[in-house]
Amino acid sequence: MKGAMLRKLPLMITCREFEDFLLDYMEGSLPTRQRRIFEVHLAICRECREYLAAYRETIELGRQAFEDPAANPPEDVPEDLITAVLAARGGDPKG
Amino acid sequence: MPERQSGVLLGDDQTPSEGSSEEEMIAGLRAGDEAQATRFVRANIGWMRAVAFRLLRDDGLADDCVQDALIKALRNIGKFEGRSKLKTWLHRITVNEALMKLRSRKRLEEDLIDPLLPDFDENTCRIEAPWTRRISAEEILSQAERRQLVLSKIGELPESYRIVLMLRDIEELDTAEVAEALGITEGNVKVRLHRARAALKKLLEPLLRGETP
Ligand SMILES: [Zn+2]
Numbered sequence: 001m002k003g004a005m006l007r008k009l010p011l012m013i014t015c016r017e018f019e020d021f022l023l024d025y026m027e028g029s030l031p032t033r034q035r036r037i038f039e040v041h042l043a044i045c046r047e048c049r050e051y052l053a054a055y056r057e058t059i060e061l062g063r064q065a066f067e068d069p070a071a072n073p074p075e076d077v078p079e080d081l082i083t084a085v086l087a088a089r090g091g092d093p094k095g
Numbered sequence: 096m097p098e099r100q101s102g103v104l105l106g107d108d109q110t111p112s113e114g115s116s117e118e119e120m121i122a123g124l125r126a127g128d129e130a131q132a133t134r135f136v137r138a139n140i141g142w143m144r145a146v147a148f149r150l151l152r153d154d155g156l157a158d159d160c161v162q163d164a165l166i167k168a169l170r171n172i173g174k175f176e177g178r179s180k181l182k183t184w185l186h187r188i189t190v191n192e193a194l195m196k197l198r199s200r201k202r203l204e205e206d207l208i209d210p211l212l213p214d215f216d217e218n219t220c221r222i223e224a225p226w227t228r229r230i231s232a233e234e235i236l237s238q239a240e241r242r243q244l245v246l247s248k249i250g251e252l253p254e255s256y257r258i259v260l261m262l263r264d265i266e267e268l269d270t271a272e273v274a275e276a277l278g279i280t281e282g283n284v285k286v287r288l289h290r291a292r293a294a295l296k297k298l299l300e301p302l303l304r305g306e307t308p
Contacts, residue, residue, distance in 0.1 A: 084162055
């Protein structure tokens with residue numbers, strides 16, 4: 001029902017077209033007119049609205065998960081690694 | 096290239112500062128000053144290891160990567176033009192070194208991501224079960240096992256998509272930089288980034304909906 005309606009009306013896009021514009025919309029690179037069309041769809045489509053909210057939360061979740069020290073190697077760097085770097089660097093003439 | 100401070104984890108506290116400006120350090124490195132080289136390595140090796148590990152997910156490979164990146168940086172310090180911060184330059188070298196290791200370990204083939212992409216019905220309407228509640232990232236990450244689960248779900252993404260998501264969303268390279276680093280077009284970077292995020296949303300949905308026990 002909604003799909004047929006969305007395809008017929010001017011200034012309306014389908015959910016699939018919404019999907020294609022999503023990244024540009026989030027990066028703020030959609031021209032004004034296209035952005036309005038996008039926002040009209042958001043206003044009338046529950047599915048895309050909830051999808052977008054969950055999509056944004058997903059990005060946030062990924063970012064924050066890596067901010068935790070447990071996601072990263074221990075901060076104390078093995079001395080032999082430091083020694084190896086300095087030795088390898090010294091062992092080869094510059095240029 | 097835009098002046099990027101750093102990726103999320105690259106706190107500014109690790110920038111060499113005790114009694115020596117960045118310019119002094121660079122001058123020292125160019126002159127072959129051993130003490131400056133040692134300080135340079137010590138000041139940067141920690142966060143570089145974290146970057147390499149996030150991208151490679153292997154301790155041994157990450158250490159190899161950091162070693163090669165630092166040696167490359169020390170040998171090429173003469174080519175550092177000072178248009179970006181030294182740290183931004185080093186970050187790029189580290190990322191490029193990690194990508195080289197990834198390529199040699201495993202081809203970045205076009206893995207199948209289709210099952211993880213959004214669903215549409217025959218009228219191209221989105222199929223999205225109603226969200227009665229959505230758990231915030233903060234709440235999910237307040238538990239160690241869930242944090243681990245999020246990281247492992249990111250690891251489940253097909254490699255050619257995971258790497259784009261990591262470079263854009265975590266290492267904070269811009270689209271052009273990712274395109275250059277991977278040797279693909281900017282359009283392709285955007286497509287892969289969007290698919291990676293959409294796939295990750297699907298993988299994380301039980302957590303976001305509060306359905307994970
Ligand atoms: Zn829609």
